[in-house]
Amino acid sequence: xxxxxxxxxxxxxxxxxxxxxxxxxxxxxxxxxxxxxxxxxxxxxxxxxxxxxxxxxxxxxxxxxxxxxxxxxxxxxxxxxxxxxxxxxxxxxxxxxxxxxxxxxxxxxxxxxxxxxxxxxxxxxxxxxxxxxxxxxxxxxxxxxxxxxxxxxxxxxxxxxxxxxxxx
Numbered sequence: 815x816x817x818x819x820x821x822x823x824x825x826x827x828x829x830x831x832x833x834x835x836x837x838x839x840x841x842x843x844x845x846x847x848x849x850x851x852x853x854x855x856x857x858x859x860x861x862x863x864x865x866x867x868x869x870x871x872x873x874x875x876x877x878x879x880x881x882x883x884x885x886x887x888x889x890x891x892x893x894x895x896x897x898x899x900x901x902x903x904x905x906x907x908x909x910x911x912x913x914x915x916x917x918x919x920x921x922x923x924x925x926x927x928x929x930x931x932x933x934x935x936x937x938x939x940x941x942x943x944x945x946x947x948x949x950x951x952x953x954x955x956x957x958x959x960x961x962x963x964x965x966x967x968x969x970x971x972x973x974x975x976x977x978x979x980x981x982x
Contacts, residue, residue, distance in 0.1 A: 831864070839868045874900055874966070878896040879972070882973045888945065897937070899934055904928045918948075919941070919953065928978075
């Protein structure tokens with residue numbers, strides 16, 4: 815009974831929760847809830863809830879982008895790349911062009927945000943418009959991709975050259 819002092823009336827219960835490897839386990843917006851029920855011979859069971867959140871890993875890979883494209887004066891050309899979420903949760907990637915767009919040129923979109931679930935890939939296309947007076951030389955456009963944590967970032971550059979028709 816409760817008067818029996820030879821038995822501890824309380825104890826500390828230590829529980830270790832092992833999750834799958836972070837790269838395998840999904841990071842979800844809401845934590846997982848685990849319920850622990852304590853049952854003894856003579857008393858009603860009691861229950862505690864433990865919530866477990868798998869920390870998010872932010873990671874991505876960019877691929878399939880050109881290093882050079884050709885455009886005629888007053889013309890346009892499209893280029894793009896593939897973006898794969900290699901992290902363990904949904905991620906919203908900010909895609910922007912650096913401030914080095916030459917005067918008279920236009921590249922669209924200047925910035926965009928793409929949300930990609932873990933393990934999926936999406937493509938992003940751009941269109942570059944050259945001014946009429948683009949007759950020689952080349953220009954460089956840099957694309958910057960950043961994870962929603964604001965820290966994981968990567969970029970690539972595309973050289974835009976004068977495309978001309980050569981008759982043989």
